[in-house]
Amino acid sequence: MESDEDRHDRTDHEIELLAERLWAWSREPDGDQEPDLGPLARAGFEITGRTARYGSGRPCVALLLPSDRHREFGHNLVAAAVAGAALATVRTLESGSVVVTDRPADGIDAVLTFQPGVHTWAAAPLAARTELRVTVHGNSGPAPEDSTDAVAGLVQVFTAIAALRARLPSGAAVRGIVTHGGESTDVVPDFAEARFGVRAPDSETLGRVVTEVTTAAEGAAMATGTKANVERFGPIHARFHDNPVLSGHFARHLAACGIHASPSGTAAVPGRAEVGDLSVRMPTIHPSVALHDPVRAVGSRAFAEATGSLRARTVLLATASALARTASDLLAHPALVRQAWDNFADRARRGG
Structure with a gap:
């Protein structure tokens, strides 16, 4: 059986060979379009819808794609790194399977991805x-x-929710945008609409914050003679539960590629909400790799510009190698897969 060191060297070499292609893929036009699975199809992956699969059976490792290529969130880099990691991993595959998708189904042993960030x-x-x-x-x-x-009623809703923020629980946040504010300045608008993103450290706290926001919105509108209706827009997403067996493994490989990670932060970061939902179903990692300084917030124009920097290229290639190394370790060592699932089951028993 090939040694871990030799296998890691081979995955690193594959990333080196792919470096220019990965960087070019990350520079392709961004936006709402899905990442292109064509390069994986040409490498022998079986494509079904938005999922690419190589090999069969277990262990099965999923490399998680974003569902878009928005640069302001670094999704263009994630898509390129995930594709590169998949192409490198299958070069060392002896058993099991690799899946590249934005919607992992059952039968997967680990979900690997990352988020470009400021930490x-x-x-x-x-x-x-x-x-x-x-x-x-x-x-x-x-x-x-x-x-x-x-619209006057909606303005009061925003004012009331701004006042509410001062007494929100630690780690909770409410942010809103106006989605409709009337059609003409010549007519008093009889309809206005906004969306508010609500986050909290856990589902129970989230429920309390939603109740407070609802009460504040309804009361504020009533004070202006209008009526507010509050309804949930989309699902409730679970908070992310890290699998330290996998994230520790990834961090060691990332360090070997020249980027050193701290264990974890405390403040919630922008990221793909579905990752939290996956983490309560199967062992999942969601590391953050710094692309810019904390002044340049994820989601900003400056952050989008930073995805074309020399630092971004370094992050892309290092994370692709670290993801490939981690995936190949899981495929080569069923015991590591069992450790990840044992940790997952232990956390689930504790209700953490």
């Missing part, structure tokens, strides 16, 4: 989260004095 953490916290849609209803009367302004 390098072996396990980047992701809060429990959901979105709320707030619609405010007024009345466009025949004269201004007969009207109730839905």
